Amino acid sequence: MSSLFPAAPGRTSYRRSIENAFDVEEGEMPGSPDNHRTPIRLTRRGRAVVVAFIAAVALVLLWVTVGPGALAGGGESRAPSAPGETVVVDPGETLWEIASDIDPDGDPRLMVQRIMSLNGMADDPTVLPGQELRIPSR
Template sequence: MSGSPHSDRAPIRLTRRGRAVLVAFAAAVTLVALWLTVGPGAFAGSGESGDGTSRPARTVVVEPGETLWGIASAADPGGDPRRAVERIMDLNGLGGDPIVRPGQEIRLPSG
């Protein structure tokens, strides 16, 4: 007998599936570490402007004859009004009721 007690064992070998599992696990750990380092607020749609400062939400008071569609179109002239209406409804907790009334204060998304 010579050397260590484990000298007669064969070296550990990974199968193709074992290597794939190991690579997937390493990728998942790397992505989680990156997410924790950068932070979830650093990704698109976080509500922050390009310089890292958040802009305050604007509010408007609904005038007689105004609709949510018109308010959304005016708030984001270059964007899709359907998306703007959806964001305004979510921000103001309007649920499935897109009807606004004169004098009602509506918060507009900041971006």
């Protein structure tokens, strides 16, 4: 059967290319040389899901290998390894005065912070007479 429009020299006709498209083996893409597998094609959402999954697995593996000590403040809940010195608060005495007595040459602000963290005093530097405070080693 001849077509109304003759094929241009060097090109195959449209009908011929359609007939050849169905002459491929199962699982092979037309026009690909020796390709026996169909490539995986991901959408933008699919790529985002794959990247998020890989990142989550990496974070979990990092947390498992490093341990929960990697969390911010993870080491503050531990009990001291050895009993340190203690001070009993006298009436009218402040935490600032106690810190200055412990380390007269150092900065009292740093010592107050160390005493507060050692004794579990979150943000309240209030001390009561008779209260026993652990003091850090020098």
